[in-house]
Amino acid sequence: xxxxxxxxxxxxxxxxxxxxxxxxxxxxxxxxxxxxxxxxxxxxxxxxxxxxxxxxxxxxxxxxxxxxxxxxxxxxxxxxxxxxxxxxxxxxxxxxxxxxxxxxxxxxxxxxxxxxxxxxxxxxxxxxxxxxxxxxxxxxx
Amino acid sequence: xxxxxxxxxxxxxxxxxxxxxxxxxxxxxxxxxxxxxxxxxxxxxxxxxxxxxxxxxxxxxxxxxxxxxxxxxxxxxxxxxxxxxxxxxxxxxxxxxxxxxxxxxxxxxxxxxxxxxxxxxxxxxxxxxxxxxxxxxxxxx
Numbered sequence: 051x052x053x054x055x056x057x058x059x060x061x062x063x064x065x066x067x068x069x070x071x072x073x074x075x076x077x078x079x080x081x082x083x084x085x086x087x088x089x090x091x092x093x094x095x096x097x098x099x100x101x102x103x104x105x106x107x108x109x110x111x112x113x114x115x116x117x118x119x120x121x122x123x124x125x126x127x128x129x130x131x132x133x134x135x136x137x138x139x140x141x142x143x144x145x146x147x148x149x150x151x152x153x154x155x156x157x158x159x160x161x162x163x164x165x166x167x168x169x170x171x172x173x174x175x176x177x178x179x180x181x182x183x184x185x186x187x188x189x190x191x
Numbered sequence: 192x193x194x195x196x197x198x199x200x201x202x203x204x205x206x207x208x209x210x211x212x213x214x215x216x217x218x219x220x221x222x223x224x225x226x227x228x229x230x231x232x233x234x235x236x237x238x239x240x241x242x243x244x245x246x247x248x249x250x251x252x253x254x255x256x257x258x259x260x261x262x263x264x265x266x267x268x269x270x271x272x273x274x275x276x277x278x279x280x281x282x283x284x285x286x287x288x289x290x291x292x293x294x295x296x297x298x299x300x301x302x303x304x305x306x307x308x309x310x311x312x313x314x315x316x317x318x319x320x321x322x323x324x325x326x327x328x329x330x331x332x
Binding site for chain 2: 091092093094095099103105107109110125126127128129130131133134135136186187189191
């Protein structure tokens with residue numbers, strides 16, 4: 051989660067949306083990513099998606115032994131990607147500022163752990179207060 | 192759907208996975224895309240995602256008046272993207288070769304229409320017969 055938080059802070063320092071993620075297989079980081087809406091004008095590269103993209107093409111067995119760490123509760127799109135690849139465990143920095151599709155993940159058998167990490171919460175609270183329109187765009191509102 | 196099928200055939204001709212999609216707002220195509228697993232080594236750019244990416248950053252109101260056309264039933268990831276952006280209508284070429292998360296879309300109020308188009312079915316059947324490992328990789332199997 052430290053690596054995910056670092057990616058989120060990098061994104062913030064670039065003027066982007068401060069959400070970061072890492073895909074980890076047996077203790078090894080396969081891919082690190084952060085939201086790319088501002089940096090690349092991307093509508094699909096949320097932090098989790100960027101981590102999956104940067105991990106590159108992996109065999110199904112690899113995903114099925116991996117854990118996705120993300121600083122914020124995953125939205126419907128990122129939840130769907132987790133389900134597509136059968137990632138069995140998701141560790142979430144916080145869901146106070148945004149509650150994604152955790153119920154759907156659990157319903158489909160994914161292990162979900164929410165840390166309510168004060169640093170993750172503070173990062174998002176500061177961002178939402180500073181750039182509410184950008185934040186709403188990112189979650190389709 | 193003709194434009195989506197054309198994108199799918201372009202992808203096939205490039206050696207890629209033959210699934211195409213277009214996002215349409217009030218009769219105007221905002222973005223066209225096809226699966227980019229082979230062409231870009233992408234794990235997140237399914238046809239639908241590529242169309243959304245190519246449509247660029249749009250206001251929430253635009254998505255909410257748009258229709259997504261896709262040659263194949265949308266997987267969990269693409270379904271999640273449709274839900275994130277609140278796209279109210281999805282027109283699907285076929286779901287014979289792969290049945291995605293249509294039930295979830297309908298449950299969340301999305302209008303889903305399945306054409307069972309013979310050209311879409313033939314395209315996927317030929318691809319799956321020719322490159323089964325690539326196809327399974329694309330759907331996380």
